[in-house]
Amino acid sequence: MLTSQRKSLILDILRRDGQVIAKQVAESLSLSEDTIRRDLREMAAEGLLKRVHGGATPISPELPDFSTRKDVSLEGKQRLGAKAADLIKPGQMIFLDGGTTTAEVVRHLPRSFAFTIVTHSPTIATELEHHPTAEVVLIGGRLYKHSMVATGAVAMAAISQLRPDIFFLGVTAAHPVHGLSTGDFEEAAIKRHIAGCAADTYVLLTEDKLDRVSACQILPVSGVSGLIVPSEVKEAQLAPYRDLNAAILEA
Amino acid sequence: MLTSQRKSLILDILRRDGQVIAKQVAESLSLSEDTIRRDLREMAAEGLLKRVHGGATPISPELPDFSTRKDVSLEGKQRLGAKAADLIKPGQMIFLDGGTTTAEVVRHLPRSFAFTIVTHSPTIATELEHHPTAEVVLIGGRLYKHSMVATGAVAMAAISQLRPDIFFLGVTAAHPVHGLSTGDFEEAAIKRHIAGCAADTYVLLTEDKLDRVSACQILPVSGVSGLIVPSEVKEAQLAPYRDLNAAILEA
DNA sequence: CACGGGATTGCGCGAAAATGCATGAAATTT
DNA sequence: AAATTTCATGCATTTTCGCGCAATCCCGTG
Numbered sequence: 001m002l003t004s005q006r007k008s009l010i011l012d013i014l015r016r017d018g019q020v021i022a023k024q025v026a027e028s029l030s031l032s033e034d035t036i037r038r039d040l041r042e043m044a045a046e047g048l049l050k051r052v053h054g055g056a057t058p059i060s061p062e063l064p065d066f067s068t069r070k071d072v073s074l075e076g077k078q079r080l081g082a083k084a085a086d087l088i089k090p091g092q093m094i095f096l097d098g099g100t101t102t103a104e105v106v107r108h109l110p111r112s113f114a115f116t117i118v119t120h121s122p123t124i125a126t127e128l129e130h131h132p133t134a135e136v137v138l139i140g141g142r143l144y145k146h147s148m149v150a151t152g153a154v155a156m157a158a159i160s161q162l163r164p165d166i167f168f169l170g171v172t173a174a175h176p177v178h179g180l181s182t183g184d185f186e187e188a189a190i191k192r193h194i195a196g197c198a199a200d201t202y203v204l205l206t207e208d209k210l211d212r213v214s215a216c217q218i219l220p221v222s223g224v225s226g227l228i229v230p231s232e233v234k235e236a237q238l239a240p241y242r243d244l245n246a247a248i249l250e251a
Numbered sequence: 252m253l254t255s256q257r258k259s260l261i262l263d264i265l266r267r268d269g270q271v272i273a274k275q276v277a278e279s280l281s282l283s284e285d286t287i288r289r290d291l292r293e294m295a296a297e298g299l300l301k302r303v304h305g306g307a308t309p310i311s312p313e314l315p316d317f318s319t320r321k322d323v324s325l326e327g328k329q330r331l332g333a334k335a336a337d338l339i340k341p342g343q344m345i346f347l348d349g350g351t352t353t354a355e356v357v358r359h360l361p362r363s364f365a366f367t368i369v370t371h372s373p374t375i376a377t378e379l380e381h382h383p384t385a386e387v388v389l390i391g392g393r394l395y396k397h398s399m400v401a402t403g404a405v406a407m408a409a410i411s412q413l414r415p416d417i418f419f420l421g422v423t424a425a426h427p428v429h430g431l432s433t434g435d436f437e438e439a440a441i442k443r444h445i446a447g448c449a450a451d452t453y454v455l456l457t458e459d460k461l462d463r464v465s466a467c468q469i470l471p472v473s474g475v476s477g478l479i480v481p482s483e484v485k486e487a488q489l490a491p492y493r494d495l496n497a498a499i500l501e502a
Numbered sequence: 503c504a505c506g507g508g509a510t511t512g513c514g515c516g517a518a519a520a521t522g523c524a525t526g527a528a529a530t531t532t
Numbered sequence: 533a534a535a536t537t538t539c540a541t542g543c544a545t546t547t548t549c550g551c552g553c554a555a556t557c558c559c560g561t562g
Contacts, residue, residue, distance in 0.1 A: 003510070019253060022548080032512050037549070052255040053519060053548065122373030122389055129374075129399055138373055138401045140391025140409050148380055150389045158391050158405065254520070273538080283522050288539070304529060304538065 001029065007039055014049055014058055015183075016146065021055040076230045077101050080204045082108040083228050083251030084168050087202065088115055092165040095194055096124050098149035099170035101204045103127060109134060118164055120150040120190070137162075144187065151186050159194055167198035169224065173212035174205050176240035179221055181214040188216035200225040202249070207233055221246050252280065252362075252383070258290055258299075260362075263381070265300055265309055267358070272306040275333070281363035327481045328352050331455045333359040334479050334502030335419050338453065339366055343416040346445055347375050349400040350421035352455045354378060360385060369415055371401040371441070388413075395438065402437050410445055418449035420475065424463035425456050427491035430472055432465035439467035451476040453500070458484055472497050 006029065014020050022040060026033040044051035050059050081104030088094055090113040096102050098121030106127045109117070113133060119125055120139035128136050141155030169191060171180045180203055182188050195201040201224040210233065221227070226247035229238065238248055257280065265271050273291060277284040295302035301310050332355030339345055341364040347353050349372030357378045360368070364384060370376055371390035379387050392406030420442060422431045431454055433439050446452040452475040461484065472478070477498035480489065489499055 019256060021253070033548080034513080034550090035511060038511090041550085050255075052253055054253045057253065057255055120391075122376035123380075125373035125394060126377050126399070128394075129396060136394035136396065138389070138391045138394050140371075140389045140401065140406075143376060143379075143387035143389050145380060145387065148377070150391065154409065155391075284538085285523080285540095286521060289521085292540085 003039070006031075007043060010036075010039060010043065010056075011048060014056065019055060019057050020049070023054075025055075076206050076232075077104045077204075078107075079230060079251040080206065080228050081105040083249055084202060084204060085109050087166060089165075091115060093118060093162065095119065095162070095164035095167040095198055096121070097168055097170040097191065097194070098124060098147055101206060102168050102170045105168055105204070106131075118162055120155055120159070121148055122150075123148050144184070146184065147187060149187065149190070151190055155190060156193055159190070159197055162197055164194075164198040165200065167194050167201040169195060169201050169203045169218070171203055171205070171214075171218060172209065173214040174203065174209050174221065174227070174241075175211055175213045176221060176244060178213045178217060180218045180224070182216055182218060183214045185216050188218045191218045195219055195224065202226050202228055205229045210237060220244070254290075257282075258294060261287075261290060261294065261307075262299060265307065270306060270308050271300070274305075275359075276306075279336075279359065279362050281361075327457055327483075328355045328455075329359070330481060330502040331457065331479050332356040334500055335453060335455060336360050338417060340416075342366060344369060344413065346370065346413070346415035346418040346449055347372070348419055348421040348442065348445070349375060349398050352457060353419050353421045356419055356455070357382075369413060371406055371410070372399055373401075374399050395435070397435065398438060400438065400441070402441055406441060407444055410441070410448055413448055415445075415449040416451065418445050418452040420446060420452050420454045420469070422454055422456070422465075422469060423460065424465040425454065425460055425472065425478070425492075426462055426464045427472060427495060429464045429468060431469045431475070433467055433469060434465050436467050439469045442469045446470055446475065453477050453479055456480045461488055471495070 010020055010025065013025065020040070022033050022036045026036045040049065040051055040056045043049050044056065047059060049056040077100065080101060084105045085108035088110060093116040096105060096117055096119040103124060106124060109131060111132055114135065116135040116137060117128060118137040118139065120141065125136055125138050128134055139150050139155050139158045141150030142152040144151045171182055173181045182191065203224050205227055207230055221241055221244045224246065226249055227241060228249045228251055231250040242248060261271055261276060264276065271291070273284050273287045277287045291300065291302055291307045294300050295307065298310060300307040328351070331352060335356045336359035339361060344367040347356060347368055347370040354375060357375060360382060362383055365386065367386040367388060368379060369388040369390065371392065376387055376389050379385055390401050390406050390409045392401030393403040395402045423433045425431050433442065454475050456478055458481055472492055472495045475497065477500055478492060479500045479502055482501040493499060
């Protein structure tokens with residue numbers, strides 16, 4: 001195991017668990033704690049994590065939803081959400097992915113006619129509590145706390161029984177060659193499955209996700225009906241996606 | 252559990268409940284009160300909270316609304332929740348009903364060992380996002396917005412596949428003759444079904460629900476393992492329930 | 503092939519941190 | 533005023549830390 005590999009492994013653990021315990025890592029890698037502590041010290045010096053007694057924690061106090069990610073491109077996300085909600089027609093069944101971007105769709109859902117929202121995210125479901133006309137179907141399963149969505153065989157089976165008219169897909173990265181991707185293997189599989197069941201799939205893409213790649217591919221860009229992107233994205237940046245026959249909706 | 256994590260956990264509790272009780276935290280983390288008190292002392296020195304006898308309060312003066320409401324109605328529910336959480340043993344599978352009373356159980360769940368929480372309420376699931384040791388299983392189905400729980404055939408089927416060790420049941424009324432009841436037919440059926448699958452069922456009962464009747468019976472009082480009631484309820488009022496062989500846990 | 507610099511790792515050691523317990527003081531309740 | 537709970541302090545134990553040192557390994561050079 002190379003040192004650099006070990007360090008990125010530590011970062012992975014940090015992202016996944018929100019903490020690193022020196023002793024545990026040392027044990028799982030069959031290395032001395034000294035080595036791990038050295039890594040942690042160095043990484044702390046580089047500003048990659050915060051060293052604490054016993055291990056390390058993320059550099060910024062973990063506020064995944066409400067402050068950090070939200071403020072970044074809030075206004076852009078809102079426009080994406082509004083554009084997505086515009087696509088919904090009376091009586092349709094809409095599958096909403098988990099995540100902060102798709103949560104924005106909820107806030108712009110039409111209130112003048114009835115439709116059905118399906119989601120595997122309890123967070124999304126909770127936000128729909130006071131919506132006047134939306135019927136809500138919740139997909140169950142083992143909850144993936146990292147992104148707060150139901151996963152596993154139970155979720156897959158439940159999804160299989162539905163034919164949503166539209167699936168609004170959230171991703172962490174989109175790339176013309178490497179397609180749409182996300183950081184977790186299981187999640188990628190679920191998203192792919194939902195897209196397979198839905199008549200149409202639209203991806204909500206904030207500007208910072210374009211031309212990026214994450215670990216697990218969900219689908220190629222050509223596998224979805226369209227991309228919804230903020231209008232300020234340059235045409236040059238969109239061209240490679242257009243070449244893949246992807247419809248581009250600017251919000 | 253790292254010390255720094257414990258401290259931020261304390262801050263979380265402070266923000267959520269408007270107070271921290273040293274004894275409670277020590278218990279839920281299986282640590283000595285000394286340790287927690289030490290934390291509180293240090294955090295008070297850092298200006299993160301205000302140390303008071305028994306625990307700590309936010310640095311800014313409490314909102315009047317908060318303290319009053321807390322002392323009156325919430326405090327009873329909190330004790331019910333704490334008592335219920337006390338019943339949980341490592342590795343068990345616990346089914347949590349929807350509702351504000353059972354939501355209080357979530358806030359008192361042990362954090363020192365692992366267990367599984369099953370729920371058909373997205374609200375409950377969302378509250379468990381930051382719990383360190385709880386595995387969460389979400390039951391899907393058509394969402395009943397009135398009480399925010401999944402219902403219907405899909406939910407029933409998913410529940411059938413589980414054998415929870417304990418079901419914490421929420422009701423709107425309890426009566427020695429008319430049993431445990433709630434306002435909605437479908438909900439009653441679901442609750443009954445969950446109770447049938449669980450090894451033990453405990454009902455959380457605030458004082459105002461005793462000797463009341465709602466439209467749809469869930470189970471007779473003799474159909475559950477026990478009732479959890481606030482300790483200030485008079486023995487005379489409890490006697491009819493004791494006669495039904497119901498275990499009574501006072502919180 | 504031999505050699506040496508640089509990087510990496512494990513171990514020993516004393517220091518620092520964290521935790522629990524005991525004790526007597528202080529606050530709160532009865 | 534007595535009883536109970538909560539507190540702060542000192543102390544002992546365990547865990548974790550950082551540093552120096554030596555062994556090892558990688559790699560380019562003579």
